[in-house]
Amino acid sequence: MTPSTIELTPTSEDRRIARHAAAAIVLTVAEAAIPLPLPGVKPGLANIVTLVVLARWGWREAVWVSLLRVLAGSLLLGQFLAPGFFLSLSGALASLLVLGLAMHLPGRWFGPVSHSILAAFAHIGAQLVVARLWLVPHDGVFYLLPVFALAAVVFGLVNGLVAAKLLAELPPPAAGPASANRAGQSPAEADSPER
């Protein structure tokens, strides 16, 4: 066998991202098996992983995990480059932007539940805008807004609670930017020493 001329050495960070992304992809695929009454109303269980990663490892890794999940999840479900893919992608990007802002809220007051709900609203917002501009060029799409908004609150709350629970139960990372996170500090505060 010809030895490879390029040597790619994954760092521990790479492995961690891959592990988390894999967990998120599993949740995405499992969730696709749940029958749901309306297209677009999904629990978004994979976002639990994003929230945990955000709180423990910071925003950059959360972006990696979330976007890898959207990409690989759509490939696995045969949705890649289909309308559903662009809806997921726009939702994920908007959520990540909002999460990047929300993580700087005071951690004493706002935990993963807040992050989750705010991100869920960003998600439906971006999806509705994309759907309105591109897929259904009619204001009728906004007729479904109340349903999506309620789903965002309910699933945002549930996902946030699960993420908070996981964060409380997981052992603190051996070394990492957010090792002090369990003390109730905000991810933002815990994240800053690395910068």
Next chain:
Amino acid sequence: MRLDVAQWRALLRPGDVVVVVLGLVVCAYAVLSLWQGGAPDGAVVRAGGRVVAEVDLTRERLIEVPGPLGVSVIEIRPGRARVASDPGPRQYCVRQGWLTQAGAVAICAPNQVSLSLTGRAADYDSLNY
């Protein structure tokens, strides 16, 4: 694993509760503004294509509209209106009952009479996707 409510509630921080409540307020606001289909504020009665009456839905009244077959009676009540009687053979417009949404229309085709409700949000009369 037992589902312990108190244990889960401990995971909520004060601001989280505020965010949940705000989210529900957004939902309620969205329902009120998008699903009230516009409460109607007026009714337009046409006969043979011409407007014969334009009334608001604030007080009760009966409007008698003559047509080719006879007289159709439109009944107006606060916030709603209906065709109370019509000489047409199949009575579709009468059986439609009370109209309560802006944009709703009852048409008595044989007698060439129609009743439609107006409102600020009556910019479409059906949705499909």
